[in-house]
Amino acid sequence: MTDPVLSDPQLPTFSSISPDRIKPELLELLNSNRQRIAKLVENPEATWDTLAQPMDDMSDQLNQMWSPVSHLNSVLNSDALREAYNGCIPELSQYSTEIGQNRSLYEAYAHIKSSGEFQRLNEAQQKSITNILRDFHLAGVDLADEKKAKYKEISQQLAELGSKFSDNVLDATQAWSKHLTSEEALKGLPKSALAGARQAAKSRNLEGYVLTLDFPSYYAVMTYAEDPELRREMYEAYNTRASDQGPHAGRYDNSRIMQDLLRLRREKALLLGFETFAHYSLATKMAQSPEEVLEFLNDLAEKSVMHARKEFAELEAFAREQGADTVDAWDVSYYAEKLKQERYAISEEELKPYFPAAKVINGMFTVVERLFGITLEEVSDFETYHPDVRYFRVKEDGREIASIYMDLYARENKRGGAWMADYAVRRRLDNGHIQKPVAFITCNFAPATDEHPALLTHNEVTTLFHEFGHALHHMLTQVDCYEVSGINGVAWDAVELPSQFLENWCWEEEALAMISGHYETGEPLPKDLLDKMLAAKNFQSAMMMVRQLEFALFDFRLHHEYAGEENFDILALMNEVRDKVAVIKAPAFNRFPHSFSHIFAGGYAAGYYSYKWAEVLAADAFSKFEENGVFDAKTGREFLHCILEKGGSREPMDLFVEFRGRPPKVDALLRHSGILPEAVAS
Incomplete structure (x- = not known):
């Protein structure tokens, strides 16, 4: 069988994204799609090629238009961009609901499912059709017109409220800072944290030090500052963000938004019969x-x-x-x-000099090369939106199969946290060529300072591996069907499997030799530090x-x-x-819920348990490597073929059993966490 021809998608031209043009361009695209869909459903004998393929084309085109806008709104936020972004949310919500409630479109897909063609479709295409039909029901296609209108209204309000929740958290995070002129007030803080605070002051044209609620700054104070009053002040500022308490009480308060989200989510569920x-x-x-x-x-x-x-x-x-x-x-x-x-x-601080970001990234690439047979190659000539961003091509047997943008450092006007998002999805195009997938990885590590390059804590190394695991799931898929390619169509409580799985190599001696090296001398992590780090792995x-x-x-x-x-x-x-x-x-x-963006502004509502659920799968999957060797190429390729390449084309439990040879057990997670003794583990 000959290899498919791989086609590059048009990479995002960030410089051409103008806030005043975003909404008109989006509306033009949505209206064009509406006209195309109206024509598609006129055909009573729908097939994959006459219906599903053109619908995938439209989904892909919309994703590639909106994804860079959404990305910039998170990583380079401005008043104009935020206004444009929020102005588009109702339009996207309305369009999505329209599609989901289009009875003619539903019947056209149902025709494919009941036709003789369905049995001739490949596994991914069949799963795609099955998922789409399920999602029509979840979007209210069966509802009476009055209830459909209510569903549409609820969906629009939910989308707007989620965006507002996120805006409030970002604004509350940015609203607080503390300027200090004396180093004595920061007693206990390590050199790297002091350098970061000096840099933050310098960027504001101030002398001395500035603390912020960006995580690297907050973490350093909570972990090392000797002054309990400073710790308390910062803890309160951080844990009352966007609430009725704390230094900005009531200013960015998410209290009402949370109530409205709960009420509307319940209404939506009841409308659908849940x-x-x-x-x-x-x-x-x-x-x-x-x-x-x-x-x-x-x-x-x-x-x-x-x-x-x-x-x-x-x-x-x-x-x-x-x-x-x-x-x-x-x-x-x-x-x-x-x-x-x-x-x-x-201490984490003692380890940091051994984890310069550049070394960690290159070492991580070596780890995945040994496990999955892929290489990554940096590209210097590409269009970017910030000097921090790096871009890499992913190659297999010398042939480019995907690419990835990495934006790793905290800065002003950037949403906190770490995440992976997609720009382009692997899929078969009309001309038979395969579109290469493109991913974004975003983190918020402490940037380089005048004194040293960007240095990561071991926790941050683990975060980077986690997000890269998501990216591999997206980029290494062999599925050519948009709806179930990469992370698309993967059950939410299984989507964390590849990410949590990859974290394990951050604790393996052989892998640590690849990802560590003192930023000044290049000396690998000394054996005594490594032993201490591994001994402390299950601390608390x-x-x-x-x-x-x-x-x-x-x-x-x-x-x-x-x-x-x-x-x-x-x-x-x-x-x-x-x-x-x-x-x-x-x-x-404490008002933790008010900034719990995962469940109030992200996709984790009634799904945050997914992290622990998938952690069981990840720990048990890794235990196969513990049995066969952590860099056993055969086991690595099995994980690649059974999990990463399959995307959402099959049920995750079936894929896990195919890889592991049995259903998952919780023992490996408890053992890895030090909660179950080694001797008891099976």
Whole structure:
């Protein structure tokens, strides 16, 4: 069989994205699509080529128009761009609902499903048609006209509210900063953090130091600052963002937005015949019922909480030895870092010089080359929107198969966090050629300073591997069908499998030799530091486990238990969950939900449990490498062929079983977390 001809998509021309042209161009494209769809459904004998292929063409074209706009809105936000972006949200929502409720279009797809052609379609095409028909029902195609109109109105409001929630968090994050003229006030902060604070002051034309709520700055203060009042001040500013509390109380408050989102999500679910929004959310996931999710989370909590309480008791005892009367929420990271240093004689700061970003990136590429047989090659001549951005071609057997943009450093007007997004999806074009996929990776690491290049904590190294795992899932797919290519069509609670799976190599000695090297000498991570790092791997891992379970249980119960109350007590539910699983007492002013963008502005509503669900799959998948060798090429290619290449073309459980030879077990996750003893693990 000859290799398909691979075609480059037209890469985004960021400089041509003008805020005043975004909406007119979008409307022109949407109206053109509407006219094409009206013609397509006139054909009573729809086939893949006369219906599904042209619909995929339109989806792809829309994605390639909107994706760079959405990306710039997140990484280079401005008033004009935000206004243009938010002005398009209702148009996109209306268009999406129109498509989903188009009865003629639904019947045309249903015709393909019931025709003789369906059996002749390949596996990916069949799955695509099946998913599309399911999504028509979830978009309200069966509703009466009056209810369809209501659904459309709800969807539009939800899209606008999610965007507003996100804007408020970004604005609240940027609104706070603290200018200090004395280094004494920052006692305890490592050199790299001081350099970053100096750089932040310099960029504002100020002398001294500036602290911000960008994560590298916040993390450094919470972990190292000796002044408990400074830690408390920063903790409060960070954990009251976009709320009724804290230094900007009420200014960017998301309280009403959260209530409206809950109410509208429930209305949408009820319209479609679901009992709760949680039931609706699971219609496209691996988990079959809310009971299954809650049982999964509670079971993990039961296995972890006692360990977490023991870890916290040890931390409190240590803090008392250091002269502390109490351990408040803003003290936890500080004393945890000191205890870690005492116990293992190692700190994240000590490791940073060994993880310069350039070395980590090149080493990560070597890791995936050995596992999956691909190489990455940097391109210097490409159109960018910021000097920090780098662009790479992905090659297999010397032939380019995909490409990726990487934007890794925190800066003003950039949304916090880390994520992968796609620009172009692998798919078969009308001329039979295959379009190459293109990905974006965004992170918020501390940038280079005048004193040193960008240096990563080991946690940040893990974050980079995580996002790159998502990108591999998108870029290495062999599926040629838009709806199920790459991460498209993958059940949300399985989409984190490749990302969490790749994190494992950040802890393997052989891989660490590739991704580490002192930024001044090039010396690899010394054996004694490596041993200490590995020994400290599971330090407070049960506390980290219950923290994630706290978020997951809060999210799922919120969407399962909310029954339309006028002012549902979101914080009371948060505190109820905390009473059950949390070991760190949150202060009364804590407003974590108000900046919980994953569930209020992202795609994780009633789905945050997916991280833990997929972590079970990832740990169990990695255990096959532990058995066969962490760089065993045969096992690497099996993971490539069974998981990464298949995208959403088959059910994730079937793909996992094909790779692992059996259904997943939770043991590997508990063992990797140090919660289940090695001897007990099977």
